Amino acid sequence: MQIDYKSELNAAQYDAVMHDEGPLLVIAGAGSGKTRTVVYRLARLVEQGVAPESILLLTFTRKAAGEMLFRAGGLLGYGLGGVSGGTFHSFAYGVLKRHHLLLGFERGFSITDRSDCTQLVADAKSNLGLGKGDRSFPKKDTVLDILSKSRNKEANVGTIIQNEAFHLLPYVEDMERMAVEYARLKKESCLLDYDDLLFELERLLRDEPDVAVSLRSRFSHIMVDEYQDTNRVQARIVKLLTGGRGNVMAVGDDAQSIYAFRGAVVANILDFPSEFPGAKIVRLERNYRSTQEVLDLANAVLANAQRKFEKRLYTEHTGGAMPEVVKTLSDQSQSRLVLEKIIELNKRYEMHEIAVLFRAGYQSYSLEVQLNKLGIAFQKFGGIKFTEAAHVKDALAFMRVQINPADSVAWKRVLGHIKGVGPKTADKIVQAAISGDGKALGRFTKRFAELMPMLEFLNQLRMDNPKPEASLGRIIEFYTPLLMAAYPDDYPRRQQGLEQLESISAQYSECDQFLAEINLDNPMEDAEEIRKNALVLSTIHSAKGLEWDAVLILDLVEERFPGRRAMQRPEDMEEERRLMYVAATRARKFLGMYVPESLYVRHLERSEPVRPSPFVLELPPLTYVEYKEGYGGRLQRPVQAQIDKPSGAGSMNAVSSASSGNSSESGGSGKDKAPVRLGFCHHKIYGRGKVLEYIPPDKYRVNFTGFGLKVIIGQYLEME
Template identity: 50%
Template structure:
């Protein structure tokens, strides 16, 4: 027999042993939610409940299988008779059994994402919608908007207006495609991923005998991550369990952060009203973080609007207060974060340190600094900066001016032009190389007369060759040339890509020499993007991708208005609530150290200057006694352009060190240096103007900017 009282705290024990009627378990971050579900599964079986009458609904099959495995280990028996899986998997199983009742006498087939896209492609080709219009969104993009509208149960028009206003002119085409797609699915007896949920609801609502059968089979229902359910999933849970059935849902309203995917926090907030007499149990003891971290997260919770009151506490009462760091700008922030990472790496391995951000592009300046310092990292939730197609396009155009000419840059740059395929690009590249050695540019001029875009590109390159501009000025010209290609290739997500180009402009402004800029951008971290954590690699992650994970040290960047919360969220109260929950999720990932970075200015492409910004309203609401302000050496990051109107520090705030000693003197090979992360190493080769190959014992050969090395005299 399992000793439940010894294995569980009082609140967990109550949740495990309350098996009759509706139960809502509010599981605060790090409070042992999974452990509670596992022990409840075991308790039900020990109490004589047949495993086959238990339905466990989770958001991944992996989560369900792990819970069932752990429960089986507790009981020393198999739990295979329990129905455990996702809402979609359960729906498929029931629909298959009762397909004729849905009008599918011969059954139906379920399409995966690739199948759905292929079917949609056929419908679009038949209707000839968007043909010849290179700005027309891809099939996958249109399907994503259709899915989002369906899961949120709002009109397609409202989705387009709120999330893709630049595509409004295509709305009628989208509606026409949607109608044809639905008819084609029906004709071929096909269901897509979203259909599974809505068809099950229809089956149970329209067929009382099927509903009665399902209720008689599954006498005990458990739903994990209930705060992430959408409207139809909540209705399904109520249908299956009935208002007074034995249903336990587990979740945390303060961690409901997937509204953009259709999740509705109202499901968990309204549970007691939906299930009269529901018992509400709160898990508030945290097993992850120190109390100083939890005290700050409790303060974030206290200022939220509609919520379940809870107060996270821990037996780990020691530990330092979280830090609030206010760099002079978002570029200076990258240097300040790197300094913190270097300091923290003496206490924790790099893979136990995470830098979190609201949007993937916010990390771009930091990625450049990490590459220069040769610190390995993995990025979750978005591409690495230089891997994004539009960034690679622009960098290729800039690299086309280099000598000797780079064939890969020329092929990619010329590949943007109309009428230039791979073979023509190869021929033009060879003609350009010939013109440099022999002075014969006749073939190039001949093609210029036939291709206006090529002529414009060659003129741009000649100007840079003859009158070299600063990297920033050259980039401005390249972006003017590239903008029409960007709008043609990436119209469906144009705003996001423009934000990335703004970040590139900001990074470029810190350089005086084109060669140094391009070298730093090419010196990309070689680690592949993936969700498998790698030893000794710093973690960079969006907060959404970090949910459910934890690290000893967490650094949270860009806590300013219009970045966190986002500009769009600041116009909508519901979105603001979700942004605040997102901050709570981010802070509760930290076990020991929590650093909050609030830059005082942000680079604005429209003005070319750093514009003063205000701290996030969520940060302003935090009691100042709950964090430490860290005073560091003030400074402006190299290359920053301050607003001539004057954007001084915010009252009471200081700028941390954000620039490093320039290493201009030549360091001979054979000398020694020290790196904060890699330790003492031997200089193998100097790479002007300011890079060095260094051999670190136990680490190997690294190419590192001199800014991050201390050389021995």
């Protein structure tokens, strides 16, 4: 019985599945049935007579390949064991194993795992005599990560460190030497690591034309999933396997390319039509996940992308809740309001169907405290709970000693940062400190030069007994050199977490109360129960591919989302925009976005005003409802936001006109109606800006680059 493709697929999916010969690019918008399209394409190829052995399916996980082959086999009624399906790396290994002699491995080669690689890095360091007596020298895992990034991004070690780990710049020359020695040790032992597999496959296909021709004749159809996540060498391998033409199907979404830090290159999917001339492009735009109200906002996020495949997500799920933009007075009140929203949403949705997303792991710290206070279970992805972070435990240990000099556990954690003090010595020092044995302490201070300054600091801290915020400020100042020595590889990231901890402490007047609530955890014994009943906290990167009924996004302000460094580089800013799109499209029914008006700044010991994220400022007013926190802590809708939702505002046409510059009308009274010039404009002082809203009778709300939102009388604007 043949599969009825036409009735089981939408028009775009059917178009992709029924494509006959030549290159095919499927731009699969979020939630548009990408996997379904690949599965039916596989089934159709086999059904029309293509031998399974002639199909190569390349995915990013073995699980994904296995699922696709299983589902395609279910459609056909028999297995597709003959299809070569798997990851780029597993495919590379199989090819290299058969042709190892051509690569110079006369007796074959072995694949190293992570532990083998770190050992080789350690051997390279030892052979070169590097890092002796230098506690700040990068750890072998960090060196390995940088060497891997250097390979995947095809950039030298110095460039990687300059862009991503500037605090390690003093060690650039050492790590460049280690990279050379690491490669030599692998070659000497006939070893290949994970990254080598791809580059050796490329070398084989490029330098041995007979092998390339043989593989091209074997695989008449090549399918590549998640093409937006490929790196440069993977894209070159695909081209070498096809000869730049042939039956290659690439599936992906340029708008969901968010893994540049791993080496993914969005240009691979954007350049596919030029790399494979004559390629057919099919856009999957019908979304099966979210309401139209959520999709309208997601479409608006992409409207200002510099380079993209044009697409507009739509769905039959209409009449949902409008997305909310909530402007809070501070990052602290943001946590309270998010918690209130979670409790409200839990009346409609199961707790595990609610997710709070953020750009970086430390941004959920304040919310975690609030959740612990109420005993609300949560699971966190893409960053550990802040009470489990080593640097947070270190800082809190100082405060624990401050309020309880008999806390031996905290004493040992603090003393562990003194060079030469091991567990047994720490026990003796703790006993002497707690019992007040000055003679014994004197002997230890002579042995360990760092001990006396620490004891003096702790003694002064106990005597002064400052409030939590002041205490943490002093602790962080004292602890920072220890932090840099203990965690040299990533201390800048950890410092951000400590600053967030200090900000949280400002809400408390007593240190013991602060410590008690910080450590109030309510773990559920049954892990399965946690998964079923717990709120989800996740970084956006970890949330890709997942979905929830309700999604709340934190810290939509400049230098947090987008991050500080991203705002300095156009290509990074574009990736941040795609990250925002991914976050928005995780929501099925409700989307909430939180914009603090101030953030706590540790070195100033106060909150400072911040600008909203440009991704929020660019949103057309018809795509969301705005709420603002008043000084009484209550939410209210600003006057300019209290506009009745026009008929069809949730439809594609309304948002299209608002974001593309077409004429529209305001939501005011009949006498105020006037053409709304939504597009770009120029101002003599502020320069070029984007018109976001018409305010009757003669004003416009404009977002100016570098100056933010301004309300300007129309006669002072020159419209483009």
